[in-house]
Amino acid sequence: MKTTLLSILLISACLNTYQAKAQLKSGFHYKILKQPKHGSSLALKYATVTKPKTGATTRTDEDRVLHSKKLRADVKPQGDTLMIDFWGITSNPDPAQNCATCVKAADLLGDHPDATGTKTYYYYTTVGKRKQLNTAVSYVSIPYAATEIGAATVPFKYRFGNTSKIVSNQLLSDISAGLYIGRKWGRTRFYADKERNHNSAAFTIGFMLSPTIISIDSTNTRNEVKTKSDEMGITTALATMYSYRDISFGLFFGADHPVTGRSGRWVYANKPWIGFGLGYKLSMLGGGKD
Template sequence: MRTKIVLLFLLGWAGMFFGQENFNVKYRIYDKLGEYSLKKEVIKKYDSLSREQQKKIRDQYKIGDKLLVEDKIIINKNEVTTTREIIIDENFYKTLSYSETEEVKLCSVKYGNVKVEKNKLLVNLLLDGCKDHPVYFYELKNRKSPHLSFTSVTVSAITIPLKYRFKGNNGLGDEFSTEINGNLFVGYTYGKTTFFYQEEMETKINTWKITGGLLFGASSVKLDKSNSFIKPNQDLNIIEYVDATKGLASIAFGLTYSYNNINIGAFLGFDYAIGQYADLWKYNKKPWLGVGVGYKLFNF
């Protein structure tokens, strides 16, 4: 039995393949994420600034001073830079805008999508009714690893090359079967993504997730003396077995764990033979266990 289990593991490692799509991915967004605060950039016109901020600008750009201003224009589909001189007056201040960062206060946990851009983890919240949201961000810190949890609906194309069928009544023995099969796995996913930021280097993103769901599949089985009952015959003296290939419809409950491109899955299911003499297959409607480990080489 121990040898069979080892064989099951090795073949599962070699032959469980995933083609996976995630839908409706939603990260949980908090205004406070450990030592990180959710922030936003606010653009203010000169007239809305405080007196102190206005004075700071006036001290830097004084009325009567001359400035060289660069303008970029398109001429015959080519970008051309031109320079002009202006004299600072009151109208000049009205054209200025001021950018500052503010912390965001959320009344509750929100959901959204995220993206890394330089030293920021950008957050685009899902629309809440008719309310629109600006793009928020967490400012990443060197050699720190903030993490966000998420949920999604996962649809995977999976093949399970090896199944273990359990022992049953009336001397039904256990069986390891290898077969070509195609399966669709639909489930609900919970996971967590870690963003490891290093200044002047690429941010490393690691994700683990657990998915539970249902598997639907199709395959075939060759009926013979070893895996089927005696074929019904009016002449009781004649012992005859079915020699035919039958289609199988599969349904299973599955649980998979993924870390980046490494996938581990376990499935408990049932196969239903289709067609004439389907009930003669000894393992018809009997439970099986499929286990596998795979490495996803491609993203689908």
């Protein structure tokens, strides 16, 4: 699925961030909650699949509950089944030590071969399939957290002057682009038809760093510089973003810091600015899917 940003109110390329595709345990995880947002418990199952060297394969399922408010896990859809790979836990808080149906540190996972065959253990839950037209489509909503590393662009900047009006406020439409790293929190809705799976509302906070060109002349240096020149600077910014499905809104708080030559005489040196943008992902363009 190719991504295109719709220009809205002269805002272009405003939120060009790319989430790291590798959902590594260090950067991406879901949170399996004891009490999900919709108020009902997640129906966890613990499966034991027995594959003897001779004879038929059998499977037994046991109900499981969490001993803590939440546990981190990787979630992989397989049809209407969500395979849940919990991250490692080293201890069970009381009173879970004696809880027969709790998820515990000593639970077996994966393949365990022996002389008679192989036993495979895993956790899962299922998403209900709609069986009648008048039945609402079922889904499981699971919160996640992810680390994002990529590029971010700020199309609009509003610079603050001072109360004496010696330095006036300034609105710029210059696009600033730079390296972005942030942390994103949101929710994923899983359906029985995995083609319908999608992220819903999400909030991101991060940090942006980029080189910038500072053009100085007599008008923006209080006449201290007579000839125009382009100097190098560094832009730093705090980025906050809110997205819902395909719509994203970003708000950036930053400053431009002079580095070379006479850029230190620039009247907006190290002064704060606010940047903003609005983006839309047109999934119907390009026609393909990831």
